[in-house]
Structures are given as C-alpha cells and as structure tokens.
Amino acid sequence: MRKHLFEGLTRLPLTERPPKASQTAIDELARGLDGAARKRLGRSLSIRAVDAGSCNGCELEMHALNNAFYDVERFGIRFVASPRHADVLLVTGPVTKNMREALKWTYDATPNPKWVVALGDCGRNGGCFAGSYAVVGGVSEVLPVDLHIPGCPPSPIEILKGLLALLERVNAKTAAPRG
Amino acid sequence: MPALTDLIEAGRPVEQHAPWRRAVVAPKIWNLAVEQLAAGHWSLLGLWAEPDTVHMALLDAVRDIGVISLKCAGGRYPSVGQRHPPALRLERAAADLFGLLPQGLPDTRRWLDHGQWGVSHPLAAGALAAEASAAPAHAPAMASYRFLPAEGESLHQIPVGPVHAGIIEPGHFRFTASGEIVVRLEERLGYVHKGIEGLMAGSPVERAAKLAGRTSGDSTVAYSLAFARAVEAALGVEVPLRAVWLRALMAELERLANHLGDIGAICNDAAFVLMHAHCGVLRERVLRASDAAFGHRLMRDRIVPGGVASDLSEEGTAAVRSVVTEIRQRFPHLVELYDNTASLQDRTVATGRLKPALVRQYAAGGYVGRASGREFDARRSPGYPPYDELAFDVPLLQEGDVNARVWIRIREVEQSLSLTEQILQRLPGGPIRVDVAGASVAQTGVTKTGGPCEGMALVEGFRGDILAWLRIGEGGMIECCHLRDPSWFQWPLLEAAIEGNIVADFPLCNKSFNCSYSGHDL
Numbered sequence: 001m002r003k004h005l006f007e008g009l010t011r012l013p014l015t016e017r018p019p020k021a022s023q024t025a026i027d028e029l030a031r032g033l034d035g036a037a038r039k040r041l042g043r044s045l046s047i048r049a050v051d052a053g054s055c056n057g058c059e060l061e062m063h064a065l066n067n068a069f070y071d072v073e074r075f076g077i078r079f080v081a082s083p084r085h086a087d088v089l090l091v092t093g094p095v096t097k098n099m100r101e102a103l104k105w106t107y108d109a110t111p112n113p114k115w116v117v118a119l120g121d122c123g124r125n126g127g128c129f130a131g132s133y134a135v136v137g138g139v140s141e142v143l144p145v146d147l148h149i150p151g152c153p154p155s156p157i158e159i160l161k162g163l164l165a166l167l168e169r170v171n172a173k174t175a176a177p178r179g
Numbered sequence: 180m181p182a183l184t185d186l187i188e189a190g191r192p193v194e195q196h197a198p199w200r201r202a203v204v205a206p207k208i209w210n211l212a213v214e215q216l217a218a219g220h221w222s223l224l225g226l227w228a229e230p231d232t233v234h235m236a237l238l239d240a241v242r243d244i245g246v247i248s249l250k251c252a253g254g255r256y257p258s259v260g261q262r263h264p265p266a267l268r269l270e271r272a273a274a275d276l277f278g279l280l281p282q283g284l285p286d287t288r289r290w291l292d293h294g295q296w297g298v299s300h301p302l303a304a305g306a307l308a309a310e311a312s313a314a315p316a317h318a319p320a321m322a323s324y325r326f327l328p329a330e331g332e333s334l335h336q337i338p339v340g341p342v343h344a345g346i347i348e349p350g351h352f353r354f355t356a357s358g359e360i361v362v363r364l365e366e367r368l369g370y371v372h373k374g375i376e377g378l379m380a381g382s383p384v385e386r387a388a389k390l391a392g393r394t395s396g397d398s399t400v401a402y403s404l405a406f407a408r409a410v411e412a413a414l415g416v417e418v419p420l421r422a423v424w425l426r427a428l429m430a431e432l433e434r435l436a437n438h439l440g441d442i443g444a445i446c447n448d449a450a451f452v453l454m455h456a457h458c459g460v461l462r463e464r465v466l467r468a469s470d471a472a473f474g475h476r477l478m479r480d481r482i483v484p485g486g487v488a489s490d491l492s493e494e495g496t497a498a499v500r501s502v503v504t505e506i507r508q509r510f511p512h513l514v515e516l517y518d519n520t521a522s523l524q525d526r527t528v529a530t531g532r533l534k535p536a537l538v539r540q541y542a543a544g545g546y547v548g549r550a551s552g553r554e555f556d557a558r559r560s561p562g563y564p565p566y567d568e569l570a571f572d573v574p575l576l577q578e579g580d581v582n583a584r585v586w587i588r589i590r591e592v593e594q595s596l597s598l599t600e601q602i603l604q605r606l607p608g609g610p611i612r613v614d615v616a617g618a619s620v621a622q623t624g625v626t627k628t629g630g631p632c633e634g635m636a637l638v639e640g641f642r643g644d645i646l647a648w649l650r651i652g653e654g655g656m657i658e659c660c661h662l663r664d665p666s667w668f669q670w671p672l673l674e675a676a677i678e679g680n681i682v683a684d685f686p687l688c689n690k691s692f693n694c695s696y697s698g699h700d701l
Contacts, residue, residue: 001516004453014460049346053371055697057396057477062346063440064466067459081344097295098370099349102341128389133301134374153396155476 014068029157033164034075044076045167048086048110052103052142053093053135057153058120062090064156077163083110088166091143092119094126095136107143115146117166119159124148180220183239186212186247193248195632197412201234201246206257209249212237216263222542223668224637225646226259226266227661228273230304234661235259235266236635236646238542242560246635246648251279258284265541265668276376278303288325291369291700302377329355329363337682341370348696352685359681364674372700379649379660384410384484384615387657391647392479394662395698400426400433401640402662402698403482405647408563409660410484410615413634413651419610422486423564428602429469429478429487430639431595432499435506436465437641438588438595441693445585446517448686449526457513464502471498486612496603503596514589527582531676531688534579541668544643546587547692551579557639569601579676584691616655631658640665642695664698 016027049062065072066079080086083106095103107116118139121127126137139145146169149162190202204212212235215221224236224244233256234248249256258281260267270281271290278300292299334355341349351367375394379387391406392399404426411418443458466476472495473481481488491499517523535552542548544555556573558566574590576583631652638645643665652658673692677685 001453001520004457004512004516050342051346051348051371053373053697054348055393055396055399056348056695057393057399057479059346059348060397060440060477064459064463067463068456069460069463079346083342093371094373096371096373097297098293098372099341100295102349102370106342128386128393129373129375129378132374132378133296133298134372134377152393152479153477 015071015074016069029160029164030075033077033160033167044078045088045163046078046080046086047088047090048080048083048106050083050089050091050103050106051093052091052099052123052139053096053129054120054122055093058092058123061153061156061159062119065159070156070160072160083107086110086114088115088117088163089143090117090119091139091145092123093139094122094129094132095139095142096134097136098134100136100142103139103142115166115170116143117147117149117162118145119149119162120154121150121152124150127152180240181211181215182241183212183221183237183243183245187245190247193633195413196246197415197632197634199244199246199635201248201633203232204247204249206249209235209247210257212247213257213259213262215239216259216266219540222539223259223263223265224542224644225648225661225663225667226269226273227648227663228277228279229659230277230302233273233279234648236648236663244561244637254278255280255282257282260284260286265671268671269663269667276300276302291372293324293369301374302380324367326353326365326367327363331357331362333357334362350696354682354685356682359683361677361680361682361685364677364685366670366674368670368696369700371697373697375701376659376661379657382657384651384655384657387649387660388484389480391660391662392482394701395664395695396477397437398433398640398642398645398664398695398698399477399479400429400482401638401645402647403480404430405636405638405640405645405662406649406660407482407484408636408638409634409647409649410651411634412636413632413649414615415632416485416613416615418486419613420607421490421609422611424602424606425487425491425611426482427565427569428491428499428599428606429473429481431598431602432465432469432472433478434641435592435595435599436462436469438592439465439506441690442513442517442585442588442592444693445527445581445687445690446523448690449523451520451523454513454517454523457509461506461509461513464505468498468502471495483612485615486610488612490611491606499599500603503599506592506596510592517585517589524582526684526687527585527691528580530581530684531680531691532578532580533672533676535577537672537675538579541672543668543672544639544665545641545669546584546591546643547665547669547672548643549574550576550583550587552577555644557637557644561637563636563638565602568605569598571598581687581691642666642693642698643669645698662698662701664695664701666694666696666699670694670699 123139187202190204193201222238260270261283275292337354340351349370353365355363392403394402439462443455446454470476538551538553633650636647646663649660650658
C-alpha cells in the first residue's frame with residue numbers, strides 16, 4: 001500500500017495529456033472537449049448511461065472512459081447515478097420492448113435542458129437485431145435523439161469525439177434547447 | 180445408476196449430431212434422466228425447445244455428454260424444474276418462447292416475456308402460432324409481476340432497477356430486508372431479451388455468427404468460438420491449425436481483460452479505488468494489445484466458422500508479448516496489495532458465501548463454481564484443441580465467498596498469462612480459414628443420409644462454460660440455434676449467496692459473480 005503511494009509520487013501520470021508537439025487524436029479531442037464543455041455548461045457535463053438492450057459491449061467502452069488513460073472527469077464529464085443529475089442520456093442497444101417503458105421513464109426524470117445520445121450501431125436502427133419481435137429498433141423510435149455515435153462498439157476515442165460534437169452543436173444552438 | 184449412453188441407446192438416435200450424441204426418447208426415459216439430475220448424479224448443461232420438442236443436454240457421472248429430446252404431445256411435457264430446480268428458469272423461458280407447458284412446474288410466471296412483445300409464444304409453430312398472432316397484445320396490467328412473498332415483523336422491501344445507478348446492464352432486484360440484513364432477494368430478468376434465437380432461425384451461417392458474437396459483449400470471443408465450433412461439428416469441417424491456436428490466443432486475451440477489470444471493480448465496490456485504477460490500466464493495455472493484434476479492442480467478429488478473420492502480424496505478436504511482460508511485472512504487486520489490505524479483506528472474506536452443495540446442484544461453471552469446490556473447466560473436460568497440448572492448472576477453492584472468487588480470478592490471470600506465452604511460442608504457420616460454405620454438406624444442406632445436420636459445442640468463456648447447439652438445414656441455413664450462457668446457472672445462486680448478508684454488501688457479491696444480463700436474456 002505504502003509502496004504504491006510512494007511510487008505514485010515519482011511516476012509520471014498515465015493520462016494522455018493535452019499536447020505539446022505530438023498531435024494525436026486524443027490530445028486534440030481533449031482540448032476541444034475541455035473548451036466546449038466549459039463554455040456551455042460551466043465545468044460539468046453529467047451523463048446518465050442507460051442500457052436499453054445492448055450486448056454490454058458499449059458499456060465496456062464507456063467504463064474505459066473512466067480509466068487512467070482517458071480520465072474523462074478531467075474535462076468535467078462524469079457519469080452520474082441518477083437521471084435527475086444528468087444533462088445527457090447516453091443510450092445503448094436496439095431498445096428492447098421490455099426496456100422501452102423504463103427508458104421513457106428515465107427520460108422523463110431527466111431535467112431540462114437535456115440531450116440524448118444513441119451509442120453504437122444498435123442504437124441507430126437496431127443493428128443486427130432489427131426486425132426482431134422483441135426490439136423497437138433504434139433509440140429514436142422512443143426518444144428524440146440529438147446525436148448517434150456509431151461503432152460496434154465505438155472505441156473510447158470515438159465516444160469522446162461524439163461527445164465533443166454534441167457539445168459543439170449545443171454551443172452553436174441559439175434557440176433554447178428542446179424541453 | 181445408468182450411464183447417459185444407456186439412455187441415448189434406449190431412445191431413437193439422431194443420425195447427424197456431432198460431436199456428442201442425441202436421441203429422441205420416450206417420457207419414461209426422460210423421467211429417468213430427471214431422476215438422475217434430482218439425485219445429484221448428473222449435471223444439467225442446458226434445456227431448450229423447438230416448437231414441438233424439448234431438449235436437455237446432460238453431463239453424467241463419468242463426464243460423458245449427450246442430448247435427449249422429448250416430443251411434446253399436445254404441447255406438454257413433464258417438468259424437469261419440478262424436481263431439479265436449476266431447470267426452472269430455462270423451462271419458464273421455453274414456455275414463453277414456444278408455448279410448451281411443463282407439467283408440474285411449480286413456478287408458472289412468465290420469465291422473458293414481460294407482456295410487451297405484442298405477441299405470445301413468438302417462436303411457436305402451427306396452431307399455437309396462429310393463435311398467438313390472433314391474440315391481442317397483453318394489456319399493461321397483465322404485465323404486472325407477482326414477486327414471491329417474504330413475511331415477518333418489520334420486513335421491508337427495496338426495489339432496484341431495471342435502470343441501475345452505475346454503467347451496468349438492466350435487471351430488477353427485489354430485496355426483502357430485516358433492518359440491514361437481506362432475508363430474500365428475488366431477481367427479475369428478461370429486460371434485454373432481443374429475440375436472438377428467432378433472428379437466427381432461417382439465417383445464413385454468417386449472419387447467425389454475427390448474432391452469436393453479440394450475445395454478450397464481454398464474451399464475444401467465447402460466443403463466436405462456441406458458435407463456430409458447433410457449425411464446424413455439424414458440417415464436419417476441419418479448421419486450419421493456425422486458426423485453432425489464434426482462437427485460443429483471443430480467448431485468453433478476453434479472459435485476461437475481463438478478470439483484470441473485475442478484480443479492480445470488486446475492490447472498487449469495497450471503496451478501494453486504488454486497485455480499480457491499477458487494474459483498469461492493465462485491462463486497457465490488454466484491449467489495446469488485442470486491437471493491435473486483431474484489429475478490434477474486443478476482437479468482435481474475429482472468430483468465424485471455418486477459422487479466424489484476421490491473422491496475427493509481427494507487430495501484433497510484439498504487442499501481446501509486451502502486455503504479458505507488463506502484467507507479469509505489475510500484477511504481483513497488486514495481488515500483494517489485495518492480500519495485505521485489512522479494510523478490503525474485511526469486506527470480502529466470509530461475504531456472500533455460496534455452499535459447495537448448491538454449486539454442484541446447479542452445475543455452476545467458471546469462478547463461481549471453482550470458488551465453491553466444483554472443478555469444471557470446459558477447456559479441460561470435455562476439452563478442445565489446442566488446450567490438450569497446453570500446460571495449465573484449474574484453480575480450485577472451497578470457501579465460496581467473495582474473497583475466494585477474487586482469488587480464483589487472480590490465479591486464472593496467472594494461468595492465462597502462461598497460456599498466452601505458450602501459444603505465442605508454439606503458434607504454427609499456414610492458412611487461417613477454410614470455406615465453410617464450400618463444405619459439401621453446406622452446399623446441399625443435407626447430409627449423405629438425406630437429413631439436416633446438427634452440431635454442438637461447449638466452450639469455456641471467462642464466466643464459465645457456454646453451450647451452443649444448432650441445426651443446419653437446406654441451403655446451409657441455420658434452422659435453429661440455442662446458446663446457453665453460464666449465467667443461467669449462476670444468477671439463481673446469487674440469490675442464495677446474498678441471504679443473511681447486509682444490503683450494502685450486495686454490490687460486492689454481485690460483482691464477484693458478474694453474471695451476464697444480455698447473455699442470459701438472449
């Protein structure tokens with residue numbers, strides 16, 4: 001335990017930091033995301049993840065956003081436990097019929113202004129589950145979706161890119177967000 | 180005590196069923212098998228249905244595997260769950276999907292069907308299907324669910340889910356507690372039922388393989404492998420040697436990533452974030468190495484019927500070698516940290532204890548079984564290549580608590596590291612895929628004897644054994660396919676493990692099981 005704490009004092013952080021010379025994708029994204037989030041929402045963007053029938057692949061990559069490499073909290077982006085604390089619903093899955101109602105309730109419990117992001121190929125149109133008796137076939141069949149982030153599952157970098165796109169769009173909007 | 184093979188010989192054997200045998204049996208033989216299950220001599224590997232038939236995959240005392248099938252006259256058959264509880268939820272699921280009625284089943288509540296599909300018995304055929312489509316959708320009131328009662332002074336209920344507080348799959352838990360002590364937990368699942376079996380029926384093999392790989396995202400390699408092996412068994416296709424070894428490499432990388440992530444997450448639920456952070460780093464390294472080696476972080480769609488979809492390059496090999504070296508350096512320190520942190524041990528030792536007798540009865544696989552004394556690992560028995568040529572231990576503990584489940588995972592991380600090294604050392608050259616569509620049986624869709632062909636596979640995922648069973652019919656189309664997640668036999672045990680523990684320890688117990696919702700709900 002003590003050893004780990006001491007090591008922590010001397011070792012360089014793992015987070016891929018906003019850049020100096022090297023222009024990797026994540027560095028650019030990190031800068032963009034940081035600026036956009038602050039402009040629109042002060043220092044925080046709270047995300048409530050809702051699994052509406054995914055295979056759990058998207059959730060794994062969402063979890064990865066919290067690891068030391070991506071560390072999304074440094075941008076003020078965090079995953080919250082209740083829809084009542086959320087700005088964004090990040091919804092995955094082809095929306096199973098058994099989850100449709102719970103998804104609607106979660107949306108209704110989220111205060112305005114709010115945005116919905118459909119994550120993964122299933123969230124767009126049901127993906128390979130489209131046509132099943134048990135799925136609705138895409139998040140937009142149930143909720144107004146502001147953004148789709150494709151991928152099966154999208155990598156953490158793709159999710160970050162998507163969130164950045166959302167923030168930029170939100171910033172660009174002059175009208176009041178949809179209620 | 181009869182052997183499984185006697186029962187199969189007593190029935191009408193199915194001609195093309197590989198690698199194990201299947202027989203259509205009479206109700207008397209069916210009941211004889213149920214007796215063996217109830218007496219604890221045999222284990223249930225799976226129970227599934229077709230419109231007019233119910234199938235049961237069994238493992239007998241000498242670890243022989245086979246399937247017995249019963250024609251359901253009038254849509255009825257004698258319930259297995261009545262005498263062998265592990266079959267209960269499987270029978271409820273089959274009843275929902277096919278409308279088959281298990282006679283004597285003590286619990287007739289719907290399981291996967293929440294009254295939302297707009298159709299009853301979606302996979303039924305004939306008269307039942309016509310009746311189903313004519314029937315109006317269940318009224319919402321019909322969807323209300325009767326939870327089992329727990330009565331007593333000062334008991335209160337805590338409903339949780341289906342939307343949970345974390346980034347986690349949906350399901351409902353109904354706790355009944357006396358103060359802080361849980362006296363009953365009842366799960367309600369089925370929220371992520373996507374109708375995979377229905378989508379597979381009538382699909383070409385390639386499309387069905389994609390669906391199989393999306394049954395449970397964290398086990399995409401294991402599911403693709405199970406499905407591919409079942410297809411290959413059915414068609415009699417031999418996979419190139421290099422592909423066999425690459426498949427094992429992917430499976431071990433998947434196991435490593437999942438175990439590392441979960442060991443950290445369990446500690447996180449005991450408010451020990453440091454382990455979570457360090458384990459999260461190692462998990463990410465494995466995902467990146469997998470990406471470098473196979474072009475996808477989770478290695479989705481990389482195992483296909485006939486072989487593998489992408490070859491391992493020199494850079495890929497280097498990436499995998501480098502991640503193994505790093506884990507070998509860092510992981511022992513983390514294990515030491517786990518072992519020497521009193522606040523952590525205080526939460527995991529003696530918490531969520533699961534009795535060996537229950538684990539045996541449910542034939543629970545993976546770390547849930549092995550932490551409670553059930554030594555079963557599909558890589559070893561029945562076994563499949565290349566594991567018969569690799570050296571590895573199957574760790575075993577008896578305590579059955581959260582701590583034991585963590586230690587089994589720790590030991591399995593070490594074993595997977597060694598397996599990964601052995602595979603890289605001995606990886607043969609050559610082609611990585613054969614054309615399954617070109618297999619003679621697939622072209623015509625029928626075997627030499629004129630019937631369709633059936634295949635089965637049992638593969639060790641990180642959670643335990645995954646069963647795949649399928650039939651390929653005319654034109655090489657999948658006629659029906661059933662995939663059984665290890666969680667079917669682990670979810671009910673979580674209900675038992677939590678009893679008598681405090682509510683606050685539920686996340687720890689739950690995470691130490693880490694059952695799949697999507698894999699279970701299908």
